[in-house]
Amino acid sequence: MSFKITILGSSGALPAYGRFPSSQFIEIQNRFFLVDSGEGTQMQLKRYQLPYHKINHIFISHLHGDHYLGLAGLLFTMHLQRRVNDLHIYSHRGLDEILLAQLKHSHSVLHYKIHFHPIHPENRDPLFEDQALTVKTIPLLHKIPCTGFVFREKIKPLRINKPKLPNEMLLQDIARLKTGADILDESGKIIYKNEDLTLPPKHSFAYAYCSDTAYNEKMTEALRGVDLLYHEATFLESEKEKAVETLHSTASQAATIALKAGVKTLMIGHISARYREPDPLLEEAKSIFPSTVLAIEGETVELEP
Amino acid sequence: MSFKITILGSSGALPAYGRFPSSQFIEIQNRFFLVDSGEGTQMQLKRYQLPYHKINHIFISHLHGDHYLGLAGLLFTMHLQRRVNDLHIYSHRGLDEILLAQLKHSHSVLHYKIHFHPIHPENRDPLFEDQALTVKTIPLLHKIPCTGFVFREKIKPLRINKPKLPNEMLLQDIARLKTGADILDESGKIIYKNEDLTLPPKHSFAYAYCSDTAYNEKMTEALRGVDLLYHEATFLESEKEKAVETLHSTASQAATIALKAGVKTLMIGHISARYREPDPLLEEAKSIFPSTVLAIEGETVELEP
Numbered sequence: 001m002s003f004k005i006t007i008l009g010s011s012g013a014l015p016a017y018g019r020f021p022s023s024q025f026i027e028i029q030n031r032f033f034l035v036d037s038g039e040g041t042q043m044q045l046k047r048y049q050l051p052y053h054k055i056n057h058i059f060i061s062h063l064h065g066d067h068y069l070g071l072a073g074l075l076f077t078m079h080l081q082r083r084v085n086d087l088h089i090y091s092h093r094g095l096d097e098i099l100l101a102q103l104k105h106s107h108s109v110l111h112y113k114i115h116f117h118p119i120h121p122e123n124r125d126p127l128f129e130d131q132a133l134t135v136k137t138i139p140l141l142h143k144i145p146c147t148g149f150v151f152r153e154k155i156k157p158l159r160i161n162k163p164k165l166p167n168e169m170l171l172q173d174i175a176r177l178k179t180g181a182d183i184l185d186e187s188g189k190i191i192y193k194n195e196d197l198t199l200p201p202k203h204s205f206a207y208a209y210c211s212d213t214a215y216n217e218k219m220t221e222a223l224r225g226v227d228l229l230y231h232e233a234t235f236l237e238s239e240k241e242k243a244v245e246t247l248h249s250t251a252s253q254a255a256t257i258a259l260k261a262g263v264k265t266l267m268i269g270h271i272s273a274r275y276r277e278p279d280p281l282l283e284e285a286k287s288i289f290p291s292t293v294l295a296i297e298g299e300t301v302e303l304e305p
Numbered sequence: 306m307s308f309k310i311t312i313l314g315s316s317g318a319l320p321a322y323g324r325f326p327s328s329q330f331i332e333i334q335n336r337f338f339l340v341d342s343g344e345g346t347q348m349q350l351k352r353y354q355l356p357y358h359k360i361n362h363i364f365i366s367h368l369h370g371d372h373y374l375g376l377a378g379l380l381f382t383m384h385l386q387r388r389v390n391d392l393h394i395y396s397h398r399g400l401d402e403i404l405l406a407q408l409k410h411s412h413s414v415l416h417y418k419i420h421f422h423p424i425h426p427e428n429r430d431p432l433f434e435d436q437a438l439t440v441k442t443i444p445l446l447h448k449i450p451c452t453g454f455v456f457r458e459k460i461k462p463l464r465i466n467k468p469k470l471p472n473e474m475l476l477q478d479i480a481r482l483k484t485g486a487d488i489l490d491e492s493g494k495i496i497y498k499n500e501d502l503t504l505p506p507k508h509s510f511a512y513a514y515c516s517d518t519a520y521n522e523k524m525t526e527a528l529r530g531v532d533l534l535y536h537e538a539t540f541l542e543s544e545k546e547k548a549v550e551t552l553h554s555t556a557s558q559a560a561t562i563a564l565k566a567g568v569k570t571l572m573i574g575h576i577s578a579r580y581r582e583p584d585p586l587l588e589e590a591k592s593i594f595p596s597t598v599l600a601i602e603g604e605t606v607e608l609e610p
Contacts, residue, residue, distance in 0.1 A: 014385055015348055021378075039378040040345050043320055063410040065381045069374070073326075073344040076370045080319055094410030101406055105368040105399030107449050144412050 003028050003153065003205045003303040005228070007269065008044040010295040012234050012248075013066045015039070016273035020297060021066035022211055024230070025050050028151060029132045034058045034074075035149060035209050041070035042077050048298050053083060057128055059135065060091035061211060062146035068095060072102050075110070083112045090117045090127050090135075092145045121147050138222040140213035142247045148210035150222060156201040164197050205303040208263070211270045214244065215253040223261035227303050230295065231257055232270035233281050239274075251281040255288035269295030308333050308458065308510045308608040310533070312574065313349040315600040317539050317553075318371045320344070321578035325602060326371035327516055329535070330355050333456060334437045339363045339379075340454060340514050346375035347382050353603050358388060362433055364440065365396035366516060367451035373400060377407050384415045391418045395432050395440075397450045398423045426452050443527040445518035447552045453515035455527060461506040469502050510608040513568070516575050519549065520558040528566035532608050535600065536562055537575035538586050544579075556586040560593035574600030 004027045011019035021038025025045065032054040034041070045052040052074070060068050068091070078087070089095065096116045103110070117127065119137060126134040131154070138148030157178035165174075173183050183192040208223050211232040223229060234248035243250050249257075251268060258266035266289050271278045278294055285292040293301070309332045316324035326343025330350065337359040339346070350357040357379070365373045373396070383392070394400065401421045408415070422432065426444050433440040436459070443453030462483035470479075478488050488497040513528050516537040528534060539553035548555050554562075556573060563571035571594050576583045583599055590597040598606070 014382055015351070015378075018352075020348075039375065040348060043325075043345060046320070047323075063407075065378055065407065065411060069378045070344060073320075073370055073374045077319055092410075094406070098403065098406045098410065101399070101403045102368075102370065105397075105403065105449075106370060144410075 001029055001156070001202065003207070004300050005207060005230075005303075006048060006050060006300040007295045007297050008041055008048070009036075009038045010269040010271060010278075010297050011038075011066070012270050012272040013064065014273035015066075017276055019271065020044055021070075022061075022270060023070065024209065025052070025055075026151060026207070028153065031130070031132065032056065033135075033151070036061055036067045036211070037069075037071040037074060038066045039069040042074040044297065045074070053078065053081065055087070056085060057088045057090070057135075059127070059149050059209075060089065060095060061140070061148065061209070062142060062144055063092060063094050063098075064144065064212070067211075071095075072099060075099070075114070076106075076108070078112065079108065079110045086113045086115060088115045088117060088128075090119055092147070093118045119145075119147055121145065136222070138208060138210060138219050139216075140210060140219065141216040142212050142214065146212060148208060148213070148219065148222075150206060150208045150226065152206040152225075153204035155204055158194070158198040158201050161197055161199045166192070203305050207303065210257075212248055214247040215249055215257070217257070217260060220257060220261040223257075223263055226261065226263045228265045228267060228301065229258050229261065229263040230267045230269060233268035233285060234270050234272045236275075236281060236284055239272075251284040252288055255285040255292060258285075258289045258292070264291065266292040267295050267301065268292060306334055306461070306507065308512070309605050310512060310535070310608075311353060311355060311605040312600045312602050313346055313353070314341075314343045315574040315576060315583075315602050316343075316371070317575050317577040318369065319578035320371075322581055324576065325349055326375075327366075327575060328375065329514065330357070330360075331456060331512070333458065336435070336437065337361065338440075338456070341366055341372040341516070342374075342376040342379060343371045344374040347379040349602065350379070358383065358386065360392070361390060362393045362395070362440075364432070364454050364514075365394065365400060366445070366453065366514070367447060367449055368397060368399050368403075369449065369517070372516075376400075377404060380404070380415070380419070381411075381413065383417065384413065388417045391420060393420045393422060393433075395422045395424055397452070424450075424452055426450065441527070443513060443515060443524050444521075445515060445524065446521040447517050447519065451517060453513060453518070453524065453527075455511060455513045455531065457511040457530075458509035460509055463499070463503040463506050466502055466504050471497070508610050512608065515562075517553055519552040520554055520562070522562070522565060525562060525566040528562075528568055531566065531568045533570045533572060533606065534563050534566065534568040535572045535574060538573035538590060539575050539577045541580075541585060541589055544577075556589040557593055560590040560597060563590075563594045563597070569596065571597040572600050572606065573597060 008023035009020035026033040128135040231254040233251040233254040313328035314325035331338040431439040536559040538556040538559040
């Protein structure tokens, strides 16, 4: 039932000081996702020995090169390594045109199917949904159409209160208890009330990815109940003008969003190449929102109770 | 007057064991070229502190992803770092369509001009020519249209035989001597014969880049007089069938081409991900053509007399 985010790239538009452009590998209850795939993503997936063949869903926030230029290489590698499972790509329109041109001119017929799901940011329905979680978009404010993503676990099954469980209980009845049902006899009479044998479910986690964006209070609504928010922090507050001009955020602005949205933890990344060391950005964010961490390549954050 | 080749990527189609896909940075007499630009090229250029802003001409051998997927990232980086000089790209048709789609969907208007020069392999004219050198194509045999490139220095100026030089000699006359002219007086009478004051020019070097290709003896004609030949060696001879099937070469085949073409030195690269260590490929090539070296990332080969 794990929920883990591994940082593959933490750099802004210009890769610098060994930092790679944006990409994150996400594992939620044995499902594997990729969010953005800047240049070098496939090398980073290999370097950190992540099971990239298990990725079935890739979400691309926008079509600036530092967020998607590593995608084609990964797709070709999956092909060469004989992937057969379908792959789903969620992106603003245009990526389909680019990928089709790349496939056409390399004369490639992939061994697996790619399903392209265009993002319509005004549509509030989940982009992805299954038994365990949903992925919805967050409207971001950038120079070109750009969306964030919230990965939100659904309510989990009730936990069995084992000390209270009678010695003989059918497996089917245990399954029923986990869904909230009482246990009945053949005539329909309650033998065991659900609340006597169960405990509340484990916490359902939510993770939000917001890169790239200007300061945008409107997004806080979509961030309610989020445990971990990744928010870009391209600049220090001392370069706020540059942030405004380029529709990026400062570390202070990222922290302010985290504060207003009431998230538990903030992670900052997308650090401009002008900063050799990201620590001043971390300090700035912490002064407003103490529970802030840096996105560090190769590090995995696990959401735990 | 230097002639240097720096290896940025030595890997086959699948980057493995930290090896990057194909790319080489070439400096000839203060001119700077890039040949192929696999994913991660811009990171490699930075890692090895190469003056990538001085690159004015980029040659792409073919449109398999491992040979060009790093190009767009480099172009965007040049833009963000305020490049203004024109850039020339030489490639088979299709790359223009891909780059235009990438520029369109990122809403990018670059600060510099890109001149796209489509490669027509049947055309034997130089792709590039200036005072010092020419770049011509070499026909390769691969699954999609694919060309190699020969960088060939023109005949260099005659060297002045300094001990023989009279004490008083106009600079203009020295320049004339270097071109092979005699020195005349005002009436047109020879004062100094050129051959008395000059020595033969320094050696003009030639470098050939051949990746990817099946064994193809036809290319040897284009390789006459080449000092250094880079030839792909994706497989060992024990996997020759795989080489034939994929239109790649074995180390033995690369060495045989070097032998038949009579080049001075062979460099092998484009090593398949199945080989953790490239040394067996080097040993195999050396058994046929002893003057073989490995393409090693970050290493620079300088052509010297």
